[in-house]
Amino acid sequence: MRERQAEREAAQGRGRTRPILPAQVLEAFCQDFLAADRCREWLLEQLHPAGPVCPWCGKAVSSPRLRLSWQNLGRVQCASCGRFFTALSGTLLSKTGLDPAAYVLLGLHLALGAGDQAIAGKLGVNRETVRRWRQRFAALERAWSEEA
Numbered sequence: 001m002r003e004r005q006a007e008r009e010a011a012q013g014r015g016r017t018r019p020i021l022p023a024q025v026l027e028a029f030c031q032d033f034l035a036a037d038r039c040r041e042w043l044l045e046q047l048h049p050a051g052p053v054c055p056w057c058g059k060a061v062s063s064p065r066l067r068l069s070w071q072n073l074g075r076v077q078c079a080s081c082g083r084f085f086t087a088l089s090g091t092l093l094s095k096t097g098l099d100p101a102a103y104v105l106l107g108l109h110l111a112l113g114a115g116d117q118a119i120a121g122k123l124g125v126n127r128e129t130v131r132r133w134r135q136r137f138a139a140l141e142r143a144w145s146e147e148a
């Protein structure tokens, strides 16, 4: 009985705390809710399981200073071939303008079945951009399932 009263008061906003409903969580959820460093680390682990390697000549980055720069998505010059690259060079994220947390947010919303318009609002991009991303992922999924 007491619980019901508490629920009623919460529903009416008269309780000591305001109710936070799932729809409000979804509406409020944005990139700021994600740990940017963890998103970046996780993406780099996925993209480069073997660690930092020059995408041009395949030589591993051994200098601690350059490895740190690479991990922070900075530009690195290969000690072997002299060419420049970042951890995102030649990857899905290259030249997309999405930072790692935005990419995680995009993937999360796509996986949960959110619509293009809703995702566009979350990422601050237009709907057409989201539609192209969705097509790109669908093509990748098809390519990978054919390989397997």
Ligand SMILES: [Zn+2]
Binding pocket: 054, 055, 056, 057, 058, 059, 078, 079, 080, 081, 082, 083
């Ligand atoms: Zn190289």
